[in-house]
Amino acid sequence: MAKTAESVKTSYQGQIHLLQKEMMGNYFNQLTRCAEQGEGKAAYMLISGNPVELMLAFDLIPVYPEINALQLAVKKVALPFILKAEEIGYSMDNCAYVKADVGMFLGDRKTPFATIPLPSLILCNYVGCNVYLQWFEHLAEYSDGTLYNLDIPFMRDPSGKPSPEDVTYVVRQLEEIIELCEKITGKKLDYAKLQRIVALSGETGELWSKIKSLTKHVPSPFDAYFDSVTMMAPLYCLRGTEDGLRFFEAAYKEMEEKARLGMGPLPEERFRFVIEGPPPWPYLRAFRDLFAKWGAVAVASTYSTVGGLWEFGFKHDSNRPLESIASHMLEWNLTNRNFLQRYDQIRRYVEEWSADALVIHSVKSCRLFSAGQGDMREYFTKELGIPTLLVESDIEDPRYFSEAQMKNRIDAFFESLEHKKIVREASAVGGKT
Amino acid sequence: MSMDEMVTRYREILEESPLEQAAKWKANHPGSKVIGCYPVYTPVEIIHAAGMLPVGIIGGGNRLEIAHADSRFQSFVCSIVKSTLELGLTGKLQFLDGIVFHSICDPARNLGSVFKRNFPQLLVEYIHFPQNMASPHTVNYLAAEYQKLKTSYEQLAGRPITDENLRKSIHLYNEQRKLMRELYRIRRKTPQNLSTLETYILTRIGTFIPPEEHIAGLKQALAAAGQRDERPKDRIKVVLEGSFCEQPPLELIEGLEAAGCYILDDDFLLGWRFFEQDIPSEGDPIRNLASAYINQSVYSGVKHDTRERKSKHLIDKVKETGASAVVILAAKFCEPALFDYALYRRALEKEGIPHLYLEFEEKMWIFDKAKTEVETFVESMLFD
Numbered sequence: 051m052a053k054t055a056e057s058v059k060t061s062y063q064g065q066i067h068l069l070q071k072e073m074m075g076n077y078f079n080q081l082t083r084c085a086e087q088g089e090g091k092a093a094y095m096l097i098s099g100n101p102v103e104l105m106l107a108f109d110l111i112p113v114y115p116e117i118n119a120l121q122l123a124v125k126k127v128a129l130p131f132i133l134k135a136e137e138i139g140y141s142m143d144n145c146a147y148v149k150a151d152v153g154m155f156l157g158d159r160k161t162p163f164a165t166i167p168l169p170s171l172i173l174c175n176y177v178g179c180n181v182y183l184q185w186f187e188h189l190a191e192y193s194d195g196t197l198y199n200l201d202i203p204f205m206r207d208p209s210g211k212p213s214p215e216d217v218t219y220v221v222r223q224l225e226e227i228i229e230l231c232e233k234i235t236g237k238k239l240d241y242a243k244l245q246r247i248v249a250l251s252g253e254t255g256e257l258w259s260k261i262k263s264l265t266k267h268v269p270s271p272f273d274a275y276f277d278s279v280t281m282m283a284p285l286y287c288l289r290g291t292e293d294g295l296r297f298f299e300a301a302y303k304e305m306e307e308k309a310r311l312g313m314g315p316l317p318e319e320r321f322r323f324v325i326e327g328p329p330p331w332p333y334l335r336a337f338r339d340l341f342a343k344w345g346a347v348a349v350a351s352t353y354s355t356v357g358g359l360w361e362f363g364f365k366h367d368s369n370r371p372l373e374s375i376a377s378h379m380l381e382w383n384l385t386n387r388n389f390l391q392r393y394d395q396i397r398r399y400v401e402e403w404s405a406d407a408l409v410i411h412s413v414k415s416c417r418l419f420s421a422g423q424g425d426m427r428e429y430f431t432k433e434l435g436i437p438t439l440l441v442e443s444d445i446e447d448p449r450y451f452s453e454a455q456m457k458n459r460i461d462a463f464f465e466s467l468e469h470k471k472i473v474r475e476a477s478a479v480g481g482k483t
Numbered sequence: 484m485s486m487d488e489m490v491t492r493y494r495e496i497l498e499e500s501p502l503e504q505a506a507k508w509k510a511n512h513p514g515s516k517v518i519g520c521y522p523v524y525t526p527v528e529i530i531h532a533a534g535m536l537p538v539g540i541i542g543g544g545n546r547l548e549i550a551h552a553d554s555r556f557q558s559f560v561c562s563i564v565k566s567t568l569e570l571g572l573t574g575k576l577q578f579l580d581g582i583v584f585h586s587i588c589d590p591a592r593n594l595g596s597v598f599k600r601n602f603p604q605l606l607v608e609y610i611h612f613p614q615n616m617a618s619p620h621t622v623n624y625l626a627a628e629y630q631k632l633k634t635s636y637e638q639l640a641g642r643p644i645t646d647e648n649l650r651k652s653i654h655l656y657n658e659q660r661k662l663m664r665e666l667y668r669i670r671r672k673t674p675q676n677l678s679t680l681e682t683y684i685l686t687r688i689g690t691f692i693p694p695e696e697h698i699a700g701l702k703q704a705l706a707a708a709g710q711r712d713e714r715p716k717d718r719i720k721v722v723l724e725g726s727f728c729e730q731p732p733l734e735l736i737e738g739l740e741a742a743g744c745y746i747l748d749d750d751f752l753l754g755w756r757f758f759e760q761d762i763p764s765e766g767d768p769i770r771n772l773a774s775a776y777i778n779q780s781v782y783s784g785v786k787h788d789t790r791e792r793k794s795k796h797l798i799d800k801v802k803e804t805g806a807s808a809v810v811i812l813a814a815k816f817c818e819p820a821l822f823d824y825a826l827y828r829r830a831l832e833k834e835g836i837p838h839l840y841l842e843f844e845e846k847m848w849i850f851d852k853a854k855t856e857v858e859t860f861v862e863s864m865l866f867d
Contacts, residue, residue: 139828140821148822201618213627416589417593417818424556425556442557
């Protein structure tokens with residue numbers, strides 16, 4: 051009979067958590083100074099594959115509405131903003147990231163973590179997500195920022211690669227953005243500075259990729275979903291800076307040591323799973339604990355690749371800064387890849403990271419992620435025979451998380467996995483005698 | 484044939500199975516090929532110039548039971564995505580040789596991949612329509628995209644697509660679109676002589692028959708409409724917006740009118756009426772098609788043109804048609820339409836233009852609630 055799972059309360063104990071808090075605090079203070087004291091100019095962008103390197107070369111302050119929305123959810127203050135947006139015409143069925151952000155944006159833009167500055171540049175890096183286009187179109191309507199739609203052709207070719215025309219098109223647009231930034235800041239592009247920033251991104255990405263391959267160890271030194279999100283904030287907000295690089299040097303050292311010592315995030319690693327989909331930010335801890343009690347550790351996650359897929363071989367190249375930024379945006383991130391490329395990515399994770407199962411967290415807000423995940427489940431269970439669990443909630447809207455229902459589904463899934471494991475082990479022993 | 488007879492006949496076809504018409508056409512033309520076009524817009528000229536028939540695959544209507552597709556796409560995904568997959572899973576798209584999806588929204592894009600996996604015999608194409616309409620480099624990009632599509636269809640058709648053939652197809656579809664504009668013009672001027680339902684049926688029929696046949700039908704319809712001289716009823720005049728992708732059931736369109744509206748303009752089947760002027764047929768035809776998309780196509784929830792605000796287009800349309808109100812008719816779970824509503828509502832309130840917001844699903848059967856809402860809205864306008 052399956053062992054009854056004990057409830058486990060998880061918390062990450064390492065140093066990088068503190069370092070992350072400090073660095074993100076500094077980042078948010080910079081936003082507040084920009085908003086309240088007019089220090090610098092803000093450029094709004096989206097997370098999935100972005101040209102932050104160009105923004106930093108002009109000393110523009112990158113602001114990410116997605117990060118702000120998720121912070122609102124984590125701090126459990128998103129709902130009033132969501133409701134405010136719904137009052138002025140946004141639908142129950144619209145992405146709640148957008149609604150939380152719009153609700154906040156139309157007020158005094160004060161949040162528990164920062165005061166969000168108004169945008170000088172609204173740079174919509176359209177990398178996969180169609181809601182991005184709507185979101186920034188709306189922010190442009192509500193502010194005086196200059197809107198530029200940076201159009202990134204989707205990965206639609208069977209080769210999974212961009213065409214030469216795609217690359218040229220993106221590079222030409224990046225050149226237009228340089229001109230636009232020159233106008234906004236009154237500065238000329240310092241090419242050497244851009245190269246230095248791109249080199250920093252390159253090194254940061256490489257370290258991140260090395261960190262991610264550490265979870266191939268048994269036991270995995272960290273949880274590639276719940277602990278990865280700690281590292282994703284600096285990856286996105288600080289990529290291309292000395293601080294960002296310093297963070298990843300520290301993170302690699304810490305994780306590498308854990309792997310060497312055979313340490314993991316839980317007392318015992320009993321199951322290794324791959325997880326697909328963004329996390330339920332308003333209930334992150336509760337969600338984590340539902341897996342932790344089963345000794346289940348995520349060894350790979352698709353969500354940690356939304357902003358870049360460095361682990362499959364990409365590195366920013368300072369010798370070709372614009373082309374390499376274009377390549378990152380076109381090809382080397384999850385969101386601009388087609389749904390079947392995601393199936394391949396997950397299959398690779400299951401195989402190369404030796405996972406027992408796949409968990410799909412289907413969120414209503416983000417249809418880029420979720421639309422069609424039933425077909426994905428069909429593929430993994432029927433074609434590949436990989437045990438797959440699909441659970442539903444949301445990334446932002448707390449009204450869609452039902453803990454009791456979630457718990458039942460997850461418990462039933464791991465009970466059945468455990469049962470299979472026992473049967474398999476018994477038959478292996480039986481086979482020997 | 485009178486207008487009534489035409490519309491009745493077409494309506495029967497639409498309510499039975501429009502796809503069977505296309506399948507029949509294929510059976511009667513051995514060796515020919517049919518390409519399905521998912522909404523909103525497809526450059527059908529490229530398909531036609533290869534000697535193939537472009538056919539609108541515009542959902543399953545309200546007579547298709549969804550029994551398989553709802554385990555692949557979640558409850559919060561719109562009807563048309565699921566019904567299109569259901570059509571495939573139940574073998575109703577077997578007459579297709581290919582299907583083309585576009586970057587209109589996230590579920591439709593993922594549907595393209597799901598089609599690829601589930602129907603390997605089908606040539607699944609995907610067009611990434613550009614969203615940077617302001618850059619001078621965008622035409623080059625889209626021309627290259629169309630060039631790839633052309634090469635792919637040349638292989639499928641087993642014959643080259645010559646510039647001459649492309650020009651002929653552009654010319655033909657120009658004529659078709661011009662006649663449809665004429666239909667809309669008559670309705671706008673004298674809505675008592677041509678109903679929205681009639682316009683809709685006459686347009687929709689053209690999404691699955693050869694354009695030559697449709698053109699002949701449209702000419703007949705226009706002549707018949709010209710014969711009518713009805714007395715205007717006591718109705719309010721509105722512009723309808725939000726149905727550019729999934730299509731409402733015929734009964735709902737009929738119900739909106741019966742509840743007391745003259746709908747002077749709408750965005751039904753928008754991609755089939757995508758240009759307000761003809762696409763030039765001289766010069767490089769592929770480039771002309773690309774340039775037309777960027778510079779001549781109408782606004783919609785799936786195009787984000789930073790050069791001019793969407794809400795301005797809607798306000799302009801209300802003013803130009805002389806409508807006194809707007810009906811937003813958005814497909815349930817259609818994120819582009821739902822997002823647009825927030826912008827439209829703000830602009831409409833600023834301009835003091837009354838509006839009614841309604842949601843529909845193509846699979847809906849009961850229209851009482853929608854009818855009551857429209858009636859209440861109309862009364863509030865008429866007796867205010």
